[in-house]
Amino acid sequence: MSRSRADILAAVLAFGGITLIAFPSGAGVTVAGLALGLLAAMLRASYVLLTGHIGRRTADLSGLAVALLVGALVFTPFALASGRIDRLGDPRNLALGLLVAVLSSGLPYTLDLHALRRTSARVFGVLLCLGPAVGGIVGYLLLGEQLSPRQVIAVLLITTAALVVSRPKDATAGPPHSVTVKT
Secondary structure, three states: OOOOHHHHHHHHHHHHHHHHHHOOOOOOOOHHHHHHHHHHHHHHHHHHHHHHHHHHHOOOOHHHHHHHHHHHHHHHHHHHHHOOOOOOOOHHHHHHHHHHHHHHHHHHHHHHHHHHHHOOHHHHHHHHOHHHHHHHHHHHHHHOOOOOHHHHHHHHHHHHHHHHHHOOOOOOOOOOOOOOOOO
16 A cells, blocks of 8 residues: 555564564574465455445444454354354353453454544554554553563564654645535
């Protein structure tokens, strides 16, 4: 989704930061691991583009509701086949399942949908890279985990990429999707 040199710079910085986090020193990279990582990246990019499209096409959350229903229908047969739902009718299990569904899918996807309505997929994609950086900072502040110099550099690279890509392109341009009313 690149449109400028600054976008390419942001992508390179984010890639560098994620690489420093994903491949700790001394760890080897397998072909299967690299292939699965690339597949995950392609699927995540598809998710961002499709969610942005749904967000622009629907004014409410109906598109998200349909997507979650389709996901449930696709994965329910696998759950049934695994035989791990022997206590599905238990009210406690149903309540826990609903809680997990809301917190792991419903809420994050709703927030993503609203964010993609207000920003471009390009900006959203780089901002997704902030996840590991936020995780490292929260781990340091709340759990007392120590960040290695390599991890600090990774956090700085990712944060810089997010700042570069999310900066206003033109101070006079106004927000994305702004409407001008002529009188």
